Amino acid sequence: MRILLVQTWLGRKQHPVLPVGLALIAGSLPSHEIRIEDLNLSGSPMDRLRSVLADYRPDCVGFSMRNADTTSYTDRYSYISRCLEQIELTSRSCPDAYIMAGGAGFSIFAEQIMGYSGHIHCGVTGHGELIVDKLVGERASGIFRGAEGVFLSPRLDLISVDSYMPFEKNLAVGVEVNRGCDRRCTYCSYSAISGESVRERPLEQIREDILYFSGKGSRHLFLIAPVLNNRKARGMEVASTIGHLNSGITWEAYHTALDFDSEYASSIFDSGCRAVSFSPDGGTAGQMRRTRKDYDPAILESAITAAVSSGIEVSVNIFPWDSAGGIPEMIRAFRNGTRWGRLAGSRLRRLRFSLIRRLPRTRFEPASVSRSGRIPMREFVRPSVPGMLLFRVMKRLYERDLIKT
Template structure:
């Protein structure tokens, strides 16, 4: 079959992010003819889609919806608004429309209800399931995990998933730092209260063979990418796998610069090893600033490890990003002020241009533990935030206004 792999538009100008999910699907569709189209790069997405359909003549359009909104407070950008134009372009086309992606997988029924042009929903990971669904579309018996047009396949072993096909989207369209992702594991063992990762990818790590990760990096290098980002929930767990992986990275000749999300408990001496293996930036997500908040948010490790690991990362030459939430259970105004103090302390003493702190607000999604606690049984499709109150809210609104003025969006 002819399959057009489409990344959904975002409805505004943003730094391009390589559609790694669609590249993973392309790697699994060796028996089919594939073409890629990233509508987030197009000024007129509907027209671009119609033109590619005319040119490529696909049997199936497989559309990826990465996020439904940008999780930003107090002004939230709704990515799904752009789907009206896309579904309009598909209205009179007679082929099959399959939609999936991380954001879509949280709300498949609701999105299919809003846009009935969608024929099939792929919930979760599609590398093994999509070829089976295509066989069903061609006339084979329906898989047991397909009901009423919604596919909920079991999560595959990472060892069974073919390598991504990075040829479907050209590297020249994604010049930004870390714009292309490399994945080493799926799932998570941690219990952060706001996170949907475990509901989407499973409770526990599914590890990719290190040799496959190395081949991915060699391929993105060959394709012309000058940097990449490890897109795992956390890069330094499990520890034995982490050590094996960074050792292998150190053996790659001319490895591009790379970054990763780290836990605050990463062994400090491993940061030197990471730098020698090509790492140039790391991100931490402590989210909170008090021990009470740490406990209530289900965080692992210790908050006391945050400053030493940030200081060490800067000392070895890494650019550091730190993410806090403006409010969380057990934290409001006093904690918010402590986060601003931490921000200025880190930037003044560790390097203003290479130490970045973001203070966001928790967007509550269905199936996250905190959402189930605060809004049991509610869908939370429209944005709902665990937001600061009173003076803290005024401070956050002012901070975000300044941020938008300087950085846009």
């Protein structure tokens, strides 16, 4: 069977991200003829899709929706309408083709997206490697949850890696390290997408992927994991594996501040880590407790200090607003965030103040995905109109470091 796997066009110009998920799906379909197409690499994505469908004549088309929308209130853009157009075009061009959808963006809003489109025969939420072959063979209909299972090797040979290398610093080239998250932060969708238990990919598979990318000329990688150091020892094992390759590769990853001490920071820096991202979520101890973070501001400050002292750049993402603390706590959160940014000094890569995007299966339901090109403001956890005005002013001033604390 000829199967076309498509990374959906986001609908506007954005840097592409290598479709690791599609490479993993391709690796689970050894008895089929597979082609991977990332429409974000084309200057004319819809024309490219028409051409590929006409030339390849697939029996099955699988669409990966990497994101449903930006989740950003300052850039309230929904990718869904363009995704649906691509699926509709495929249905018209190949009326006998079996059409599937999956990916992180689809997984979060699967029921709504299936409701928007009458052309998707089958949807897969979570990781689909262990069930896709069976679903394709049966031409199953409906929504199916992927199995957690074992890690398979991705078919990276089906992807033009050099197309993504100019965007490496934008996290475009990734290597999967861990799946799942057991931290249960109140706003986060990671556990809904990939499961509530952490599965650690074998070090040998990680090593093989890094050597493959290095051989293709990649110099900077993003290590894919909800948090790399879910266990400190695990993070150090991965760092040691990378360091022993002597490949000259640099890398970055999301981290928890818990157990991120000077020993850990020194170890990952020596292996090539040049940046880490922390998401304390709240800007005060109270906000962090309410979002179920398992550390407090003092632990975050210690982690920032350990990172920058070892030469590692730091990004910090904060949600300064929650209704329980109101305006006074929001002001403290902005001030604390700026203090943390100053603590990072010249090693601060980014300090971001944002609003929580409402998502299904979190504390902040109800949530929906917009079929139009714009996310309604009701999809964000936000203060009233006067409070929102203050939020915008403080965000602008603090992110530009114009207020002295």
